[in-house]
Amino acid sequence: xxxxxxxxxxxxxxxxxxxxxxxxxxxxxxxxxxxxxxxxxxxxxxxxxxxxxxxxxxxxxxxxxxxxxxxxxxxxxxxxxxxxxxxxxxxxxxxxxxxxxxxxxxxxxxxxxxxxxxxxxxxxxxxxxxxxxxxxxxxxxxxxxxxxxxxxxxxxxxxxxxxxxxxxxxxxxx
Amino acid sequence: xxxxxxxxxxxxxxxxxxxxxxxxxxxxxxxxxxxxxxxxxxxxxxxxxxxxxxxxxxxxxxxxxxxxxxxxxxxxxxxxxxxxxxxxxxxxxxxxx
Numbered sequence: 001x002x003x004x005x006x007x008x009x010x011x012x013x014x015x016x017x018x019x020x021x022x023x024x025x026x027x028x029x030x031x032x033x034x035x036x037x038x039x040x041x042x043x044x045x046x047x048x049x050x051x052x053x054x055x056x057x058x059x060x061x062x063x064x065x066x067x068x069x070x071x072x073x074x075x076x077x078x079x080x081x082x083x084x085x086x087x088x089x090x091x092x093x094x095x096x097x098x099x100x101x102x103x104x105x106x107x108x109x110x111x112x113x114x115x116x117x118x119x120x121x122x123x124x125x126x127x128x129x130x131x132x133x134x135x136x137x138x139x140x141x142x143x144x145x146x147x148x149x150x151x152x153x154x155x156x157x158x159x160x161x162x163x164x165x166x167x168x169x170x171x172x173x174x
Numbered sequence: 175x176x177x178x179x180x181x182x183x184x185x186x187x188x189x190x191x192x193x194x195x196x197x198x199x200x201x202x203x204x205x206x207x208x209x210x211x212x213x214x215x216x217x218x219x220x221x222x223x224x225x226x227x228x229x230x231x232x233x234x235x236x237x238x239x240x241x242x243x244x245x246x247x248x249x250x251x252x253x254x255x256x257x258x259x260x261x262x263x264x265x266x267x268x269x270x271x
Contacts, residue, residue, distance in 0.1 A: 050206075055254050055266045062266055070255040077259050102218070109211065109261035116206045127205040155208065162210045169217075 003160035004094075004101075006167050011101035013094040013157065022150060024089035027107065030114045031082035034075055050113040051078060081107045101165055108158040115151045196269040197250040199243040203234050204263050215260045216242065219253070244269060 004013045015023070033044045033051075040048050052074060055066035085107040088094055096104055121127050130148045137145060201212075209231055216227035220242065233240035242264075243253045250266055257264035 051261070052258060053263050055251075055258075055264070057265060059267070066251060066254065066266060069251060070258070074255060074258055105211070105214070106260050109207065113206055113261055121205050124205045159208055159210060162208065162214050165214060166210075 003157065004164045005160075006164040006171075009097075009168075011094075011096040011098075011104075011161065011164050011168075013160075015089070015094060019153070020089040020092075023111070023154070024086045026111055026115070026150065027082050027086040027089065030111055031079055031086065033114070034079045034082065047114050047117045050117055051110055078107075078110055082110060098165075098168065101161060101168075105158060105161045105165060108154055108161065112151065112154050112158065115147055115154065118147050119151060121151075194246055196244050197247045198241045198267055198269050199250050199253045199257065200239050200265050200267065201230075201234050201242050201257060202263045202265065203238045207262055209235060212262065215257070215262060219256050219260070 004011055006012075030047075030051075033040075033047055036044060036048075052067075052071065054063040056062035081103040084100075085104055088096075088100075088104075094104075116127075119126070119130055121130065130151055133145065134148055134152060212231040212234060213224070213227045216222050216230055217224060220227075222230070230240045230242055242257075243250060247266075247268075254264045254266045
């Protein structure tokens with residue numbers, strides 16, 4: 001996995017064709033969940049709850065008011081930026097301006113939240129286990145391991161983009 | 175935007191002179207969001223200096239949550255919406271007296 005770098009004002013990641021295809025297909029899949037009908041089917045509900053968490057855990061009225069106030073705008077925001085991410089991945093080398101980088105770092109987060117649901121990451125120990133499983137693995141990968149690999153790759157990619165955005169912000173304030 | 179009626183529409187005119195109850199936005203720890211990303215979000219959205227953003231991020235990480243904003247309900251709803259847009263787990267609540 002090639003990481004993001006900040007080069008001449010651009011945020012660049014030279015992902016290979018296979019990496020781009022995998023990430024584009026996941027972005028499209030998650031976009032489909034975000035676009036889905038209301039009420040959502042039971043199989044996508046846990047993922048949507050990670051992407052659109054309740055605004056209150058103990059007051060249903062606050063949570064409902066917030067959802068009715070913000071639900072559509074949040075869905076539209078995530079829908080559009082996931083679609084743009086999938087489109088950029090399909091086109092080739094990722095080269096982003098500052099605004100595009102800012103929406104991409106959030107879209108990558110949405111992908112990590114969605115895959116975390118598949119992997120059942122609910123605690124810090126669960127997340128550590130994903131890394132430990134990959135590090136210890138001798139056998140060929142099963143489906144669960146493949147999602148583990150993608151999760152780790154997305155994590156590293158997102159971390160590199162945050163670092164590149166930090167570097168760019170530091171440069172601006174120098 | 176909000177379920178709260180505008181002050182002028184309230185039946186009890188005395189309420190107009192009372193300061194509106196403050197609301198808070200709390201960001202909760204979760205095992206997915208990266209520490210660096212949470213810091214970046216706090217800096218980018220709230221305009222916090224890096225040390226403030228890091229202090230709040232560490233409070234989320236070590237104490238499980240941190241209050242990141244306090245103010246009128248409508249403003250807090252906007253901050254909470256922004257946190258959800260970034261993928262952070264944020265909640266809204268009236269500030270305890």
